[in-house]
Amino acid sequence: TGVEKNFHINRGLFKRNNKVLKAVDGVEFNIEKGETFGLVGESGCGKSTLGKLIVKLLNPSSGNIYFNGRDITKISKKEHLQYTRDIQMIFQDPFSSFNPRQKVIDILMEPLDIHFKSLSIDKKRKVVEELLERVGLTANQANRYPHQFSGGQRQRIGIARALSLNPKLIVCDEPVSALDVSIQSQIINLLKDIQKDLGISYLFIAHNLGVVKHISDRIGVMYLGNIVETASKEDLFENPLHPYTKALISSVPKEHPDEKKERIVLRGEIPSPSEPPVGCKFHTRCPLAQEICRKEVPVLEMKIENHRVACHLI
Ligand code: SF4
Ligand code: MG
Numbered sequence: 001t002g003v004e005k006n007f008h009i010n011r012g013l014f015k016r017n018n019k020v021l022k023a024v025d026g027v028e029f030n031i032e033k034g035e036t037f038g039l040v041g042e043s044g045c046g047k048s049t050l051g052k053l054i055v056k057l058l059n060p061s062s063g064n065i066y067f068n069g070r071d072i073t074k075i076s077k078k079e080h081l082q083y084t085r086d087i088q089m090i091f092q093d094p095f096s097s098f099n100p101r102q103k104v105i106d107i108l109m110e111p112l113d114i115h116f117k118s119l120s121i122d123k124k125r126k127v128v129e130e131l132l133e134r135v136g137l138t139a140n141q142a143n144r145y146p147h148q149f150s151g152g153q154r155q156r157i158g159i160a161r162a163l164s165l166n167p168k169l170i171v172c173d174e175p176v177s178a179l180d181v182s183i184q185s186q187i188i189n190l191l192k193d194i195q196k197d198l199g200i201s202y203l204f205i206a207h208n209l210g211v212v213k214h215i216s217d218r219i220g221v222m223y224l225g226n227i228v229e230t231a232s233k234e235d236l237f238e239n240p241l242h243p244y245t246k247a248l249i250s251s252v253p254k255e256h257p258d259e260k261k262e263r264i265v266l267r268g269e270i271p272s273p274s275e276p277p278v279g280c281k282f283h284t285r286c287p288l289a290q291e292i293c294r295k296e297v298p299v300l301e302m303k304i305e306n307h308r309v310a311c312h313l314i
Helices: 045-054 077-086 104-115 120-136 149-165 181-198 209-215 231-238 244-251
Strands: 005-016 019-026 027-031 034-039 062-067 087-088 169-173 201-206 218-223 226-232 300-304 307-309
Touching: 005 045, 019 045, 027 034, 027 201, 027 226, 034 045, 034 209, 045 062, 045 087, 045 169, 045 201, 077 087, 087 149, 104 120, 104 149, 120 149, 149 181, 181 201, 181 209, 201 209, 218 231, 218 244, 226 231, 226 244, 231 244
Parallel strands: 034 201, 034 218, 087 169, 169 201
Antiparallel strands: 005 019, 005 027, 005 062, 218 226, 226 307, 300 307
16 A cells, blocks of 8 residues: 555644644544645634644654654654655745745755765756756746746746655645646646656645635545544535535535535634643534533544544534
8 A cells, every 4th residue: 555654743832932833633634645635714723833843843842643653743853854854845925935035946956965065066956957957947947036937937947956855745725726727627627737746645634625626636624723533525515514614615616506505604713722721622613512612622533434523412
C-alpha cells in the first residue's frame, strides 16, 4: 500500500501567559502516497495552524505531533533536516513568502543551497530550469523578480520552490483562494499533473468545499481545532453524517438546477478558539444538540467502513 503518512496531533496547545489561545487536538488522519487529503472548515477553525504544525513552521507550547509514530516536536537536528525536506508547504499568498529583492533563480536555489550543499552551481541552474518548466514557466523567466509575475504565475513559482527538494508531501494552504476562478482550475490541474508524475501526497487546506471536492481523494472536516468527520470524497458528499458537515455541504452551490438540496443555515457565530464550548464544541450551533452534548466530548470513531465521525447521536 505504499508509504503511509500517519499524522496524530494530541493536545497541541498555544499558550500565552498561561492562557490557551488556540488548540489543535485529537486530530488524526492518514495520507497515502500519491493521495490528496482535503481539510475543510470555516476560517479560524485551526486549518492553517494544523498545516503549519505539520511543516514545523509553528511549534506548539505543549502537546505532541506524531508522524509515522515519531513525535516531530522531539526529533534531532538531523531528523529535522530530513523531515523539513520531505514535507513542504505552499501558501495562499506566495508573494509574502518570497523575498521581493530576490530573483526567481535565487528563490529557487535557496533550498538547494541549504540541503544539497555539494551540488555544483551548473547543476543547480539545471535543476531550477527543470523546475520552472515543470510548473509551466520558462527558463528565461529565472532572472525576473516576483513582482514581475501575475498571481497565478507566482503560485507556480511557489510550487516550483516546494518541489525543489523532492518532497513526499506538500501542505497546500488555500493555494487558489486568492486567484481568479479561471486561474484556480489551472493551478489545481497543475497540482494534479505533478501528483500523477511524481507520486507526491497533498494535504489540501481550504474553506471552500467546492475546491476541496475537485482535488481530494479523502476529506476531513474541521471545527474549532478538531476533526469532526473523515471519509472518502464520495462518501462525504453522498452520505455526510456529522451535522456540521451536512450544513457545510448544503451551502455548496448546486451542480445541476434540478438537484434537490435544502440549505441548512447554522445559527450563531463560530465561538472563540480560546474559549471553546465544553462537551461537543459544536453544540452551541448544532440543530440536534442534546443534554449529553453539553457535557461529554464526542470521540472521532469509525461508524461505517473508512468513515469516521465525532458525534454522540451517530
Ligand atoms: Fe450535535 Fe451533539 Fe453531535 Fe455535537 S455531539 S454534533 S452537538 S448532536
Ligand atoms: Mg487559514
